[in-house]
Amino acid sequence: MSSQQNVSRRRRGRAKREAITPFLLILPAMAILVVFKAYPFVNGLIDSLTRKEVFPSIANYERMLTDKVWLEALGNSVKGIALLPVFILVPLVIAFALFTGIRGWRTHRAIYLLSYLLPAAMAGVVFSLFMGFEGPINGALRSVGLEAIAIAWFSTTGTAMWAVYALVLWAWFGLGTVTYLAALATIPEEQFEAARLDGATAMQALRAITIPWVRPTIGYWAVLCTAGLFLWLFPFITTSTGGGPGNSSTTPEIRIWEVFQQGMNPNYASALGITLFLIVLVFSALQVRWMYTSASDS
Amino acid sequence: MSSQTAFEPQALGSVAIRTRRRITGRNIAAIVALTAISVAVLGPIFYTIATALEPSPWAGYGPDTSVVLGSILAAWQYGLMPGSLLNSVILSTSAVVILWIVCSMAAYAFTLMRFPGRELLFLLVLATVMIPVQVIMFPLFVEYNDLGLLNSYHGMILAFVIFGIPLTTFQFAAYFKTLPREILDAARVDGASTLQTLFRVVLPMSKPILAVTGIINFVWTWNDVLLPFLFLQDSEKKPLVAQLAVVTGSQFASASTHVLAAIALLGFAPTVVVYLIAQRQIVRGITAGSVK
Numbered sequence: 001m002s003s004q005q006n007v008s009r010r011r012r013g014r015a016k017r018e019a020i021t022p023f024l025l026i027l028p029a030m031a032i033l034v035v036f037k038a039y040p041f042v043n044g045l046i047d048s049l050t051r052k053e054v055f056p057s058i059a060n061y062e063r064m065l066t067d068k069v070w071l072e073a074l075g076n077s078v079k080g081i082a083l084l085p086v087f088i089l090v091p092l093v094i095a096f097a098l099f100t101g102i103r104g105w106r107t108h109r110a111i112y113l114l115s116y117l118l119p120a121a122m123a124g125v126v127f128s129l130f131m132g133f134e135g136p137i138n139g140a141l142r143s144v145g146l147e148a149i150a151i152a153w154f155s156t157t158g159t160a161m162w163a164v165y166a167l168v169l170w171a172w173f174g175l176g177t178v179t180y181l182a183a184l185a186t187i188p189e190e191q192f193e194a195a196r197l198d199g200a201t202a203m204q205a206l207r208a209i210t211i212p213w214v215r216p217t218i219g220y221w222a223v224l225c226t227a228g229l230f231l232w233l234f235p236f237i238t239t240s241t242g243g244g245p246g247n248s249s250t251t252p253e254i255r256i257w258e259v260f261q262q263g264m265n266p267n268y269a270s271a272l273g274i275t276l277f278l279i280v281l282v283f284s285a286l287q288v289r290w291m292y293t294s295a296s297d298s
Numbered sequence: 299m300s301s302q303t304a305f306e307p308q309a310l311g312s313v314a315i316r317t318r319r320r321i322t323g324r325n326i327a328a329i330v331a332l333t334a335i336s337v338a339v340l341g342p343i344f345y346t347i348a349t350a351l352e353p354s355p356w357a358g359y360g361p362d363t364s365v366v367l368g369s370i371l372a373a374w375q376y377g378l379m380p381g382s383l384l385n386s387v388i389l390s391t392s393a394v395v396i397l398w399i400v401c402s403m404a405a406y407a408f409t410l411m412r413f414p415g416r417e418l419l420f421l422l423v424l425a426t427v428m429i430p431v432q433v434i435m436f437p438l439f440v441e442y443n444d445l446g447l448l449n450s451y452h453g454m455i456l457a458f459v460i461f462g463i464p465l466t467t468f469q470f471a472a473y474f475k476t477l478p479r480e481i482l483d484a485a486r487v488d489g490a491s492t493l494q495t496l497f498r499v500v501l502p503m504s505k506p507i508l509a510v511t512g513i514i515n516f517v518w519t520w521n522d523v524l525l526p527f528l529f530l531q532d533s534e535k536k537p538l539v540a541q542l543a544v545v546t547g548s549q550f551a552s553a554s555t556h557v558l559a560a561i562a563l564l565g566f567a568p569t570v571v572v573y574l575i576a577q578r579q580i581v582r583g584i585t586a587g588s589v590k
Contacts, residue, residue, distance in 0.1 A: 018492075019413070021407075021411070021492045022407035022411040022412075022413040022416070023407075023413065025403040025404060025406060025407035025411075025492070025496075026403070026404045026407045026408065026419060026423075028399075028400045028403065028404070029400050029401060029403070029404035029423060029463050029467060030404070030419065030423070032400070032456075032459060032460055032463060033422075033423060033426050033460070033463060033464075036438065036441070036456070036460045037426045037429050037434065037460060038426070039437075039441070040434040040437035040438040040440075040441055041429050041433065041434050041437075043434075043437035043440075043441075044433065044434050044436065044437040047436070047437065094332070094335065097328045097331070097332055098332070100325075100328070102325065102328055102329060102332065103329060104329070104332070104333075105332075107336075108332050108333075108335070108336050109581065110577050110581065111336045111339050111340060112335070112336070112339060113580075113581055113584065114339060114340075114343075114570070114573060115339045116584075117517060117569050117573060117580070117584075118343075118521075118565075118566050118569055118570075119520070119521040119523075119539040119565050119566070119569065120521060120523075121521070121523045121539055121540075121542070121543040121565070122539065122542065122543075122561075122562045122565035122566055123342075123562075125542075125546050125558055125559075125561060125562040125565075126342045126343070126345075126346050126559075126562045127342065128558075129345070129346070129349065129555055129558055129559055129562075130341075130342045130345055130346075132555070134555070135345075136341075136345055170338070170339070170342075174339070175584065178581060178584060178585045179585060181585070182585040231430050231432060234432075234523070234524050235521070235522070235523045235524065235543070238523065238543060239543050239546050239547075242547070252432075253432045256432050256435060257432075257435075257524075257527075260435050260436060260439070266436045266440075269435065269436045270436050270437065273432055273433040273434060273435060273436070274433065276432055276433055277428070277429065277433040280428070280430075281428065284427060284428040285428065287427065288421075288424050288425050288427060288428060291424050291427070291464075291465075291468045292420070292421055292424055294472055295409070295420075295424075295468050295471040295472040295475065296417075296420075296475075
């Protein structure tokens with residue numbers, strides 16, 4: 001009798017322990033995120049809505065509208081967004097070419113990925129030299145008589161931002177290429193067999209099989225690039241143009257860093273941060289949805 | 299389609315070979331174009347190496363760059379080598395290991411256990427990817443200051459962990475979903491506790507995803523400069539890339555093309571060496587998880 005009670009008590013004890021086990025497992029991750037992401041986020045939100053001890057106030061957000069550097073920074077991001085088709089299509093076309101099994105495709109793939117793996121801050125140094133006034137790009141231009149456009153790409157107001165985007169494309173296209181290739185590799189071979197039996201040309205197969213298959217990956221890569229253009233350019237810019245000349249290659253994240261470093265106005269810095277959050281909200285929400293669905297159904 | 303079986307170079311090869319067409323004009327044009335792109339990737343890298351090795355006139359201050367390998371030696375000094383390399387290894391390795399433990403535990407609960415609020419909490423963890431450091435820079439810095447975490451290795455490692463959690467948890471969760479339930483149930487019946495099941499049964503079966511998350515977290519923490527700029531003030535504590543990035547702004551280094559090239563070479567070198575050794579695993583690691 002008593003031993004039976006003991007067993008059932010032990011069983012209940014085990015059931016109780018099992019009920020809290022999952023919470024213990026997620027505790028470290030949740031605690032870190034609450035303390036070091038959610039809490040500062042709420043703090044930043046409150047800071048951004050506070051002006052001279054007055055809460056709520058939208059003064060910090062109003063100030064943004066007259067902050068010429070911030071507006072120029074937003075404009076520079078718009079230039080990047082305008083280049084999105086290039087960021088999406090260049091790796092796609094390259095992936096299609098490699099996927100035909102062309103001679104040396106493995107070697108090319110390995111080389112393309114290298115520029116992504118190299119530290120972005122160091123790539124910034126390399127390109128500021130490579131496309132510098134006395135660099136080899138300009139040397140080549142001069143040798144074919146194009147001296148007029150052999151300029152200092154990274155330190156000329158009109159070209160600095162575009163030079164940075166060229167550098168970013170150099171650094172990222174390899175990741176896009178292998179991402180597309182990974183998707184292409186999952187196409188069932190039978191589909192190609194069937195298309196061949198039906199007498200489809202390579203172009204028809206591309207349009208009917210390959211492109212529909214990689215469409216979700218194109219969406220994924222587009223979201224990644226968009227988020228990246230807003231959030232991952234800091235290391236490229238900091239060692240190539242530093243945001244200059246003037247503010248001609250300053251992006252929102254560079255402006256936030258500047259305001260932070262000046263240390264004068266934390267509330268304004270928070271307002272800029274929250275605004276950047278709102279700008280990337282849609283893209284990053286799409287990214288979260290993609291992660292959630294692909295981790296939930298299998 | 300599971301994300302882990304997706305990327306098999308061999309499978310890609312076989313598809314590729316069967317769809318290969320005979321050598322045509324278009325084919326040759328593609329080979330030329332692809333080779334040109336490879337040259338465009340390697341060109342700047344070789345230019346950097348050549349410039350860094352070239353003897354250069356000495357500006358009259360700082361390390362003498364006119365001797366053999368002078369620019370490299372200057373970059374070595376400015377980069378606070380080998381201490382900064384050691385910092386990088388310590389910081390990245392620690393972040394990788396802590397993220398493995400924290401995120402595999404969370405992902406295990408989210409995917410293989412049942413509890414109230416599971417879906418919502420999982421979504422919230424993933425949603426924090428929407429808060430990058432730029433958004434919370436000032437309040438997080440203040441918090442770090444209040445807690446005495448600034449300018450310390452543990453504070454720096456914690457920062458990498460904070461911003462690595464959402465993606466790493468997602469990657470573990472996507473992988474755990476594909477594990478056969480029978481094995482977990484068998485472990486259960488044998489009386490293994492949850493933690494025992496995770497560390498003795500699940501993780502040994504999860505080498506592919508440990509490699510994937512390990513590579514991805516190692517690469518981004520190794521290359522990152524913004525978080526080290528933010529949280530490490532002492533040069534002696536900075537990781538290699540961040541220290542070199544700071545130095546490029548100094549007047550000594552920026553005066554010489556050769557020294558700048560040597561700095562970039564020094565920053566590139568560890569990555570290139572590791573890539574040459576483990577290229578196959580790295581390519582697989584980078585792409586896994588990007589295919590649904």
